[in-house]
Amino acid sequence: MVLVEGRQFRWREGMTVADLLADLGDPYPYAVVRVNDTVVSGPDFEKAAVPKGSEVHLIPLIAGG
Amino acid sequence: MTDLKVKEIARLSYARPAIKRGYANQTLYVNLSDSKISIKPVSEKMKETFVGGKGFDLWLLWNAVNKDTKWNSPENALCIACGPLGGTTIYPGSGKSIVTSISPTTGSVMDSNVGGFFGPYLKFSGFDALEIQGKTGAPRVIFIDGINQQVQILEVTGLPQGAHEITEVLTNHFGQGKPRNISVVSTGPGAKHSLIGLLNFSWYDPKRSRARLKQAGRGGLGTVFADKGLKAIVARWESVTLALNDPADEETLKKVAKLHSQEILDQDPKQNQMSMVGTAHLVTIMNDYDLLPTHNFRYGQHPQAPNVGMEVYRPLFDKGFDGCWMGCSLACSHGVKDFAPTTGPHAGRKVFVDGPEYETIAGCGSNHGIFDPLHIIEMNFYCDNYGLDSISVGTSIAFAMECFEMGLINKTHTGGMDLSFGNKTSALEILHQIGRGEGFGRVVGQGVRKMKEIFSKEFGADRAIMEDIGMEAKGLEFSEYMPKESLAQQGGYGLALKGPQHDEAWLIFLDMVHNFLPTFEQKAEALHWFPLWRTWFGLCGLCKLPWNDVVPADNKQTKEPAKVIQHVEWYTQYFNAVTGKSLKPADLIFMSEKVYNLQRLLCLKLGFGRREHDAIPYRAMGPVTVEEYESRAERYDKQLKEIHRIDIGGMGTAEKVKTLRKLREEKYEQLKDAVYERRGWSKDGIPTLDTVTRLGIDLPEVLDVLKAHGVA
Numbered sequence: 001m002v003l004v005e006g007r008q009f010r011w012r013e014g015m016t017v018a019d020l021l022a023d024l025g026d027p028y029p030y031a032v033v034r035v036n037d038t039v040v041s042g043p044d045f046e047k048a049a050v051p052k053g054s055e056v057h058l059i060p061l062i063a064g065g
Numbered sequence: 066m067t068d069l070k071v072k073e074i075a076r077l078s079y080a081r082p083a084i085k086r087g088y089a090n091q092t093l094y095v096n097l098s099d100s101k102i103s104i105k106p107v108s109e110k111m112k113e114t115f116v117g118g119k120g121f122d123l124w125l126l127w128n129a130v131n132k133d134t135k136w137n138s139p140e141n142a143l144c145i146a147c148g149p150l151g152g153t154t155i156y157p158g159s160g161k162s163i164v165t166s167i168s169p170t171t172g173s174v175m176d177s178n179v180g181g182f183f184g185p186y187l188k189f190s191g192f193d194a195l196e197i198q199g200k201t202g203a204p205r206v207i208f209i210d211g212i213n214q215q216v217q218i219l220e221v222t223g224l225p226q227g228a229h230e231i232t233e234v235l236t237n238h239f240g241q242g243k244p245r246n247i248s249v250v251s252t253g254p255g256a257k258h259s260l261i262g263l264l265n266f267s268w269y270d271p272k273r274s275r276a277r278l279k280q281a282g283r284g285g286l287g288t289v290f291a292d293k294g295l296k297a298i299v300a301r302w303e304s305v306t307l308a309l310n311d312p313a314d315e316e317t318l319k320k321v322a323k324l325h326s327q328e329i330l331d332q333d334p335k336q337n338q339m340s341m342v343g344t345a346h347l348v349t350i351m352n353d354y355d356l357l358p359t360h361n362f363r364y365g366q367h368p369q370a371p372n373v374g375m376e377v378y379r380p381l382f383d384k385g386f387d388g389c390w391m392g393c394s395l396a397c398s399h400g401v402k403d404f405a406p407t408t409g410p411h412a413g414r415k416v417f418v419d420g421p422e423y424e425t426i427a428g429c430g431s432n433h434g435i436f437d438p439l440h441i442i443e444m445n446f447y448c449d450n451y452g453l454d455s456i457s458v459g460t461s462i463a464f465a466m467e468c469f470e471m472g473l474i475n476k477t478h479t480g481g482m483d484l485s486f487g488n489k490t491s492a493l494e495i496l497h498q499i500g501r502g503e504g505f506g507r508v509v510g511q512g513v514r515k516m517k518e519i520f521s522k523e524f525g526a527d528r529a530i531m532e533d534i535g536m537e538a539k540g541l542e543f544s545e546y547m548p549k550e551s552l553a554q555q556g557g558y559g560l561a562l563k564g565p566q567h568d569e570a571w572l573i574f575l576d577m578v579h580n581f582l583p584t585f586e587q588k589a590e591a592l593h594w595f596p597l598w599r600t601w602f603g604l605c606g607l608c609k610l611p612w613n614d615v616v617p618a619d620n621k622q623t624k625e626p627a628k629v630i631q632h633v634e635w636y637t638q639y640f641n642a643v644t645g646k647s648l649k650p651a652d653l654i655f656m657s658e659k660v661y662n663l664q665r666l667l668c669l670k671l672g673f674g675r676r677e678h679d680a681i682p683y684r685a686m687g688p689v690t691v692e693e694y695e696s697r698a699e700r701y702d703k704q705l706k707e708i709h710r711i712d713i714g715g716m717g718t719a720e721k722v723k724t725l726r727k728l729r730e731e732k733y734e735q736l737k738d739a740v741y742e743r744r745g746w747s748k749d750g751i752p753t754l755d756t757v758t759r760l761g762i763d764l765p766e767v768l769d770v771l772k773a774h775g776v777a
Contacts, residue, residue, distance in 0.1 A: 005335070005618075028621040029579050032350055034335075037376075039346070041353030042578065057335045060616055060626065 004056045011052050018045040020056065032059040068223045069238060074205070075218040077102035081191040081211060084311045087149030087643045088112060092125065093192040093216060095207055097293055098139055098199030102216050107193055114761060118148030119176055119603035120660040121194040122165035126174065127667050127766065129198055132773075134671065136169040136285070137292050139200045145187065145250070145298075146194035150643050151606020152185030152310050153392075156322040157329055158608030160185050160390020162266060168284035168563070169260040169292075170457070170512045171540035173673040174664055175284030175563050178603055180389030180398065181266030181277075182248035185606070186211065186300035189309055201294035208239065211302045212246070224296055227450040228253040228265045229416070231297055232276045236267065239299050244276065245269040250298040252287035253452030258502025259510025261457035261542075262287025265449060268389050278419045279389050279398065282454040283566050284541055285512075291452070305391060313645030321638045325611060326394040333395065333615045342375040342382065343397040344423035349374040351427070355697075356547045356573060358432045360486050361463035362536050362684050363693055365547035369436035373426050377438045383417075395611050406443045408493050409500075411450070421445040421455075427545035428459020433466060434486030444496060451500035456566075457512055460542035462495055464513045464535050465505075473526035479505045513537035533689045538681045539564035539673070548685050550700075551577035552729075553588040556736050559681040560592060562664050562674075568609070569596040575627050589739035598633070600657040605640065612636070659760045662744075662752045663767070669751060670770045676750040679737060686729045691718045694725070701725055751776055 002011045004024065012019070017033050017040050033040050033048075034057040040048040050056065082089055090107045107121070115124045122144035129142035143166045153159040162184030168175035187195055190211025197207070206221045224231055231251045240247045249267045256262025264281040281287075312318045333339055337346050348370060351357040355365035371377070381401050388396035401418040421429075421441050429444035430436060448455040468474045469484035476482065482491045482505060498506020508519055513535045520526035536543040541564025548554040554577070557570030572591055576582045582591055602609045617631045624630075633650045641648055648656075668674030687701075688694040694701055695718055705711045705721060709728055713721060741748060745756030754776060757763045771777075 028626075031354075031574055031578055039349060039375075041350050043353050059336050060621055 002050060002052070002054045002056055005058060011050070015050045016046055017048045017050055020050050021045065026058070028058075028060070030058050030060070033057070034059060069234065070222045071238075072220040073217055074220050075100040075102055077104075077216045079104060079191065079214055079216070081214045084189065084309060086313055086645050087310050088117065089188055089191050089193045091192060092121065092194040092196060093187075093209065095195070095197045095216070095218065096199040097197065097201040097205055097218070097295070100218050102218065104192075105196075115660055115663070116149070116604040116656050117193060118146045118151070118606050119163045119165065119600070120663075121146045122163060122176070123174070123660060123664055123667060125194060125196045126165050126167075127663070127670070129196065130167060130671070132670055132672060134167060136167045136172065136289055140198055141167045141289065143197045143286065143289050143293065144194055145184070146606075147184030147188045148604055148606025150310075150639060152188055152305065153312075153318070153322070153643070154305055154307055155319065155326070155392050156639055157326055157393045157395050157611040158390070159606065160268075160393070161602070161606050161608050162187075162281070163603045164264060164281045164286050166286055166289045167671065168286070168540070169288045170285050170514065170542075171564055171673070173539065173563070173668045173671050173678075175286060175541075176603065176664075177264075177281040177283040177286055178568070178608075179264065179266045179281035180279040180608065181268040182390070183250055183266045183298075183300050185305065185390070186248050186302040189302045189305065190300060195298070197293065197295070200292065203294060204296045205294050206235070206296055207298045209298070209300045211300065221296060226254045227410070228278065228452050229450055232265065232267045232278065235297055235299055236269065236276045239301055243303075245271055246301050246303055247276075248300045249276065251296065251452070252290050253450055253500070254502075255451030255453040255500040255510065256287035257291035258507060259453060259499050260285045260288050260512050260515065261454045261461070261510060262291055262452045263448075263454045264290055265452065270386075272385050273383075273402075273417070275417060277389070277398065277400065277417075278449055280449065280454070282456060284563060285454070287452045287454075310643060312643045314642040317638060318642035321635050321642065325632070325635050328617060329394040329611060329615050332618060336615050338375075339395055339397040339610065339614055342379050343399045345375040345378045345421070345426060347423040348426055348431075351546065352431075354578060355550070358427055358463075358545050358547050360434050361432060361460075361467040361534060362543070362547060363467070363690075364696060365549070367431060367434075367436065370431060372436040373430050373438050373441060378421070381438065381442070393608075395608075395615065397610060401442055404442055404446065406446060408443065409447055409497050411446070416446060418442050418446045419449060424545050425455040425459070428456050429462075429492070432459055432463040432545065433492050435489055435492065437489060440489045440493070443493065447493075447496050447500065451496070453496070453499060453510070456544050457542040458496060458499070459545065460536050461509050461513050461516065462492055464516060465495070465509050467534055468520060468526065468531065471530070473531065474520055474524055478520075478524050512540065513542050514540045530689075533683045535682055536684060537565070538685075539678055541565055543685065546571070546573060548573070549687055552732055552736055553582050553591055555681060555686055555733055556588060556592050556740055557595075558685060559679050559733070560737070560740055561596070562661070562668060565681065565685075569599055571595075581627070585735055585739040586743075588736060589743040592740045593743045594628070594654065597654050597657040597661055598628070600661050601636075601653050604656065604660060607636075655760075659762050662756060662760055663762055665746075665750075665752055666757070666762075666767055666770055669774055674750065676737060676741075676748070679750060681733070683726060683730070686733060687725055688722060691722060694718050694722050747776070
């Protein structure tokens with residue numbers, strides 16, 4: 001399992017951030033996701049692993065300076 | 066110990082008015098030429114039309130200057146205001162000041178917002194705004210003592226040079242054992258030697274027992290300050306309570322403030338972690354999206370960028386409360402304790418550095434090809450200490466470095482310095498030279514626009530290439546976001562009233578990453594709404610960060626997440642609760658639209674504010690050189706083939722650069738047309754008579770300016 005925004009969600013072997021977002025079925029176009037203490041940006045979603053037991057936050061980055 | 070000598074030049078005793086619904090209902094006027102101090106009333110009409118803050122500043126400036134006024138003319142006014150919501154202790158981000166004047170780098174209207182205690186202390190002392198005209202040769206300090214109800218012009222000798230030392234000495238001198246009662250506005254020695262001087266505003270940090278600094282950085286306002294002969298402005302006030310601002314509906318205010326504060330406490334740790342790392346969180350994200358300026362905006366990405374990312378700075382920031390105004394739950398003003406600079410007058414001494422924030426990391430780091438976190442902290446410290454804008458310093462040095470690498474300038478011009486990208490020693494040396502007003506640093510301190518002129522006329526450098534790569538517009542250096550792949554952000558920079566600063570519109574993600582603005586009309590709508598909404602914060606004395614740097618958990622489910630409508634509604638309730646009005650969110654936009662158009666018209670009055678002044682260098686739009694094109698050839702080739710349907714077979718890179726440039730420059734002009742139409746401006750970028758009439762700013766003075774520019 002992984003903890004996504006405080007809620008348990010199923011985890012699978014080799015899961016990437018892109019996999020997780022697809023499994024979540026959330027259509028919002030997230031630009032940034034934090035996996036534990038690591039910030040992962042959109043261009044890296046397909047290669048960034050989500051380890052089992054991770055705490056994940058979906059960051060709605062819309063601001064800038 | 067500094068031997069301070071203080072001599073009174075002029076004094077005004079006054080009866081401090083009680084604040085009514087967020088307003089003191091008067092402004093303070095100081096003329097340094099004749100040492101005159103007076104008080105001007107604020108009418109209901111002035112509040113209705115210009116609201117406060119930046120609106121008051123601009124109206125005072127409008128009346129102070131004429132079409133021939135230059136930045137260093139005695140009549141140029143430096144105006145500082147808070148706003149009707151400023152000084153509220155329970156709503157996050159409610160302590161901002163905004164400064165306006167004619168800028169030395171643009172020659173036109175500049176505004177810069179800043180945290181710290183000064184704005185609220187000025188208002189609670191009895192003044193919605195401070196207007197300073199005139200000049201003096203002797204070092205002057207203006208002391209606004211709200212407790213004893215007197216304003217003094219003082220001749221002060223024996224003050225140290227650096228901003229940190231000036232602030233410390235004056236905080237101790239005027240604080241009378243209560244340093245938290247003091248806020249100091251000052252600059253530093255670099256301001257008088259350059260055109261890019263800033264103003265430091267202090268806030269007292271009781272847990273660290275020191276005055277901390279925030280910066281009104283953009284456009285050389287510190288240079289205006291120094292040119293007037295000012296060493297500092299000091300405001301003195303005592304304890305601040307919620308009731309002091311006389312809110313009309315204290316219960317609603319408490320309710321909405323609690324909602325927003327609690328949301329920040331709940332959501333910020335999950336979102337951007339501003340309360341822990343400030344804006345430093347942006348560095349690696351911008352790099353990942355090819356948006357972090359490197360090597361004078363040639364590129365948006367560098368493999369060493371993580372070396373200056375938030376995970377590097379997180380452990381360097383000193384733990385503790387970092388709110389630049391009382392009660393702010395976002396508290397993003399982080400700093401580094403016991404930092405020992407390796408160069409300059411503070412070499413080897415332990416100092417406290419306020420920052421670095423994202424702009425300084427990008428401007429004085431990646432944009433110079435430098436990825437050393439400690440070097441950036443040192444640049445940050447000396448920019449503040451010398452009173453220099455770290456964005457303009459960063460972008461100006463980056464320009465000089467690229468000119469050096471291109472062979473447009475060489476060591477005979479730089480005093481022997483190797484200005485190759487990545488040269489930390491030279492970057493620091495230039496900064497010290499700007500601070501001292503010596504050597505090649507004195508040239509760099511004139512900013513990018515003046516450097517282009519000097520390099521061309523005195524060094525024989527190719528003007529055309531410098532126009533392409535010199536990252537300034539209207540005379541102001543670009544802030545640190547790469548706009549090449551976002552037409553909307555090109556407009557966000559180029560169509561910003563004061564010049565390319567991102568505080569009017571930051572649309573890169575909406576436009577480039579999410580493609581939510583595919584049409585010109587959608588881009589134009591965004592370049593209407595966002596600048597107006599962001600203007601509103603400057604009218605009221607507020608910081609914009611709590612609006613969209615942390616958002617409600619369910620914000621993504623709203624129709625337009627980028628507007629953070631829940632927060633817009635809270636801000637409307639907040640405004641109504643303080644002022645006693647019954648406005649709706651759309652009314653706030655209308656309030657801003659009046660002031661926004663007044664600022665454009667003030668630019669026009671000064672000989673700017675037309676279409677030609679909204680031009681941006683091609684480096685902001687696309688690849689200037691073959692090398693830049695080839696670094697992202699796949700992207701650019703695809704655009705030429707798939708979007709523009711151009712057969713690029715047989716084209717060399719130079720021809721592709723030329724073809725892409727023509728297309729992108731045409732699009733930027735089309736964007737201007739769409740935005741001007743949406744804003745109610747003519748094709749030449751001037752607000753029409755219908756627009757000024759609809760907004761209720763058809764004042765005789767305004768109509769005279771329009772008439773003088775052919776708009777009857």
